[in-house]
Amino acid sequence: MTRVLMVGAGGVAQRHIRVLTELGATVSGVIDPVEAAANAVATEWDIPCFTELERALDAVEPEVVYICVPPFAHGPPERAVLERGLPFFVEKPLGVGLEVAADIAREVEESGAVTATGYHWRCLDTVQRAQGIAADIGPQLVNGAWLGKRPPVAWWADVDRSGGQVVEQMTHVLDLARVLVGEPVEVHAAGVRDPGAAGDRGTVDDATAAVVRFENGAVGTFAATSLLSAQHLASLDLFGTGTVLQLRETELVVDDGTSRVTHEPAEDPRTVVDREFLEVLRGKRDASRAPYAEALRTHRFGCAIATAARERRTVVLDPSTGRLT
Ligand SMILES: NC(=O)c1ccc[n+]([C@@H]2O[C@H](COP(=O)([O-])OP(=O)(O)OC[C@H]3O[C@@H](n4cnc5c(N)ncnc54)[C@H](O)[C@@H]3O)[C@@H](O)[C@H]2O)c1
Incomplete structure (x- = not known):
């Protein structure tokens, strides 16, 4: 049994409470x-x-937050949790930008906290x-969307509160690109707000297009839009000699020109991510798949695209640290 304190009571917190409870953890506050x-x-x-975190920490005495x-x-x-x-x-x-996240990453590293x-x-x-397939075919082109x-959350339309669509939503696809291709080193991007849209649309771009070069030389295009009325596509496609990999959350298609094979996930990754973290906490697994430092590298990638679009300039990332210049 693992005693959990949930910080935040919104949509995603409710999902974690349900999954953690199903997995045998106890959400205690x-x-x-x-x-x-x-x-x-x-x-x-x-x-x-x-309504106050310190009081919750005192009262619940959680093992994990x-x-x-x-x-x-x-x-x-x-x-507060690290303290x-x-x-x-x-x-x-x-975070919205990099400052807070980079500071927390330093504190996590210094304290050795499990994340x-x-x-x-x-x-x-x-x-x-x-x-495994990407390692064999060495993709030279990546296409993320x-x-x-x-x-439908109030904070999303304000870029200073959400970070914008690339940072808040497309970050999942950027993370996969890092896992499957490698570190990004050069980013060009442009964004647009729909001039024809009615009403107060906030400060986020409605669409972003980015061109990225990776450390291994591969190139990629990434496209995001929030103009639709329903989710249309979240995907990462990889192209190597003779083979296409199409990855969605719900399937992987491998097309080598003579056969097209579809693989479906064995399990919901939203369950797996919580189960694996509980396994880490119980000493049954060395580390989670994306501890804080890894997530920071992906966050830097998203911020690089947002910066390139906002400042209309090329952003270069140091592949050994992920830092933007
Ligand atoms: N991994 C995923 O699949 C996934 C899915 C949905 C959301 N998210 C992420 O989760 C985060 C929350 O999203 P959401 O949809 O739950 O948003 P939400 O707006 O539904 O809920 C957020 C909650 O946090 C509360 N909150 C604000 N400041 C707080 C603070 N200092 N301490 C405690 N609570 C505070 C708000 O009052 C609100 O109730 C976002 O960053 C979002 O990107 C991830």
């Missing part, structure tokens, strides 16, 4: 500054609720299969 949100979740799960707050709210929760020497799971993205992050696509067995809609 929830904290959210919006009392009604904390209350609703506490009532549903019959657990205590709080799940941090499921919006991008703008990162920093204080991670620091108590506790392991934590944090949802992506790690996991919400890059659950890495837990797909189809990604692990794709890794996140084509969908604005999530």
Whole structure:
């Protein structure tokens, strides 16, 4: 049994509570500054609720903390948890920009805290299969996409609170590109806000197009839009000599020109990501698939695209540190 404190009572926190409970962990409390949100979740799960993190930590005495707050709210929760020497799971993205996340990464490294992050696509067995095939074919072209809609949360349309679509949504696809191709070293990008859209649309771009070069020489294009009324596509396609790999959360298609084989994931990666973290905490696994430092590298990639689009310039990343110049 593992005693969990949930920080944040929104959509993703509720998913983690359900999955963790199914996995045999005990979510012993929830904290959210919006009392009604904390209350609703506490009532549903019959657990205590709080509006202040320190009080929740004192009362619940958790063994692990799940941090499921919006991008703008990162920093204080991670620091409070690190001060108590506790392991934590944090949802992506790690922040709006890089400053807070880089600071937390340093503190995580210094303290040796055990961490996991919400890059659950890495837990797909189809990604692990794709890794083997990609290593054989050495893809030279990558094509990533996140084509969908604005999530129905108030903070999303404000780029200073969400980070924008690339940082907040396409980050899953960027993470996969790092896993399957390698580190990005050069980023060009452009963004647009739909001039014809009516009403207050906030400050996020409605579409972004990026061109990326990777450390191994491979090149990629990445496209994102939130203009649609439903999710259309989230994907990463890889092209090597004679072979195409098409990866979605729901399938991997391998097409070598003579055969086209579809593999479906054995298990929901949203369950696997929590199970594997519990295994780490129980000493049954060395580390989660995307500990904080790994997630920071992916977050730097997303921020590089956002910066290139915003500042209309090429952004170069140091492949050994992931830092932007
Ligand atoms: N990995 C995934 O598949 C996945 C899916 C959905 C969301 N997410 C990520 O999870 C995060 C939260 O998304 P959501 O959809 O749950 O948002 P949400 O708006 O539904 O919920 C966020 C909750 O956090 C609360 N909150 C704000 N500041 C807080 C603080 N300092 N301490 C505690 N709680 C605080 C808000 O009041 C709100 O109730 C986002 O970064 C999002 O990108 C990840």
